[in-house]
Amino acid sequence: MGEISPLRFVPIAEETGLILPIGDWVMRTACAQARTWEPFGGESPRWVSVNVTARQLSEPAFVDEVHQILDATELEPDRLILEITESAMVSDNSELSRRLHGLKAVGVRLALDDFGTGYSSLGHLRRLPIDILKIDKSFVDGVDQGAEEAAFSKAVLKIAESMGLRCVAEGVERPEQAAELRTAGCEMSQGYLFSKPIEAMQIEAFLISPPQRQGGRGRVLVVDGDKDSREGTVRKLRLAGFETLEAGTGGMALDLARMDSVDLIVIDPHLSDMHPLEFGSEIKNDAATAHLPMLATASLRDSLAPDVAAFNRAADAQMRLPAPSDELLFHINRLLTRGESSAETVPA
Structure with a gap:
């Protein structure tokens, strides 16, 4: 039939x-x-x-x-x-x-x-x-x-x-x-x-084994233990034409960064499984991921915490939350077009 x-x-x-x-x-x-x-x-x-x-x-x-x-x-x-x-x-x-x-x-x-x-x-x-x-x-x-x-x-x-x-x-x-x-x-x-x-x-x-990417603005790994916050960031990026990967823990983020073709990492330093400086060290000391720029995101109150403040200084850029979509995209585009990572602080 x-x-x-x-x-x-x-x-x-x-x-x-x-x-x-x-x-x-x-x-x-x-x-x-x-x-x-x-x-x-x-x-x-x-x-x-x-x-x-x-x-x-x-x-x-x-x-x-x-x-x-x-x-x-x-x-x-x-x-x-x-x-x-x-x-x-x-x-x-x-x-x-x-x-x-x-x-x-x-x-x-x-x-x-x-x-x-x-x-x-x-x-x-x-x-x-x-x-x-x-x-x-x-x-x-x-x-x-x-x-x-x-x-x-x-x-x-x-x-x-x-x-x-x-x-x-x-x-x-x-x-x-x-x-x-x-x-x-x-x-x-x-x-x-x-x-x-x-x-x-x-x-x-x-x-x-996903097919090779064609075009697009780049692939961003979003690391955030808060699921709602993570999905909000992902939505902004996808609407702007970026591909995204997500991780709720530092360990998962490291695995994705090493296995997938990632262009940039957006991270909330509050990680449940490791100190944020440990995560940053793992990224920067691995030849497979050392080139990846990291944009740290945190509220004013959270950014005053010693571990978060230390990570923000080590990251390639930081953004204070809450922030509108155009500010997030400005920071990401700036990091992607710089060609190489160098420490800086982007004012909120």
């Missing part, structure tokens, strides 16, 4: 109730696979997204089933994203809200899929615990051609930013689309420009 499109079999599965065992198998398999990939790539964010149908959400035991799958596969909840179509919003809102809040209590993240094509409204976005908006491909197709879709996509990005939501553009096929979306503030995109659907073994090969 060959392959059958989900557009054909999913509606039939929903009508017959078979979507429930199919959905359980898909989620369990995806979580188990994601768990096997965790050793690759350090602490850079990697998650798996699973589509959830309205029929699955209507099941009273759905939240408990998700919790059980996460326990069985030992996948951290924030590594799982459940994608819900806008059409699911037409179901009983009070029941849907309870289920979604229950899923958030478990720790998973929620994405609203195909945004712009269904029934959701700004009221839904305010009331429901959505983390991510996925802009439908139909509004991405003309984003680089001055069409109405460009205005819609940019409006969605502004709304998402004001509500603290992240955005993913679907169906990106041309470099011009990706560039336009990045300029407009879209942090993440997906589509054939990056890859067609591939098998799990091919993904694992990619994770073990």
Whole structure:
């Protein structure tokens, strides 16, 4: 019979109730696979997204089933994203809200899929615990051609930013689309420009040996034990066109700096596993990493601590927090264009 499109079999599965065992198998398999990939790539964010149908959400035991799958596969909840179509919003809102809040209590993240094509409204976005908006491909197709879709996509990005939501553009096929979306503030995109659907073994090969970089502004290793702070810095850099790697400890950062092609290190000196001067010494005394400039970041109060102050003096540059995005990018661009590291202090 060959392959059958989900557009054909999913509606039939929903009508017959078979979507429930199919959905359980898909989620369990995806979580188990994601768990096997965790050793690759350090602490850079990697998650798996699973589509959830309205029929699955209507099941009273759905939240408990998700919790059980996460326990069985030992996948951290924030590594799982459940994608819900806008059409699911037409179901009983009070029941849907309870289920979604229950899923958030478990720790998973929620994405609203195909945004712009269904029934959701700004009221839904305010009331429901959505983390991510996925802009439908139909509004991405003309984003680089001055069409109405460009205005819609940019409006969605502004709304998402004001509500603290992240955005993913679907169906990106041309470099011009990706560039336009990045300029407009879209942090993440997906589509054939990056890859067609591939098998799990091919993904694992990619994770073990990523392809050589082409273009881009450089690769920055962000070292910060505070996950929220680290992800905030990464987001600013990715929006500016940089590739990023992440580490929450000094040991992980040293491993990534030695194994991957890194151009610069942005580091919060508060390391849980080593003194910051030890980290700096490891970087500067290793021939493989000695050339890497380090930008130290710390608040005024933290910078007065003796160990942080000592590391800041040893770093190639320092920046006082909080700092706006343009200041962070100014420091990074300055260090990358200097050609060689030399100790300096950049005023906040």
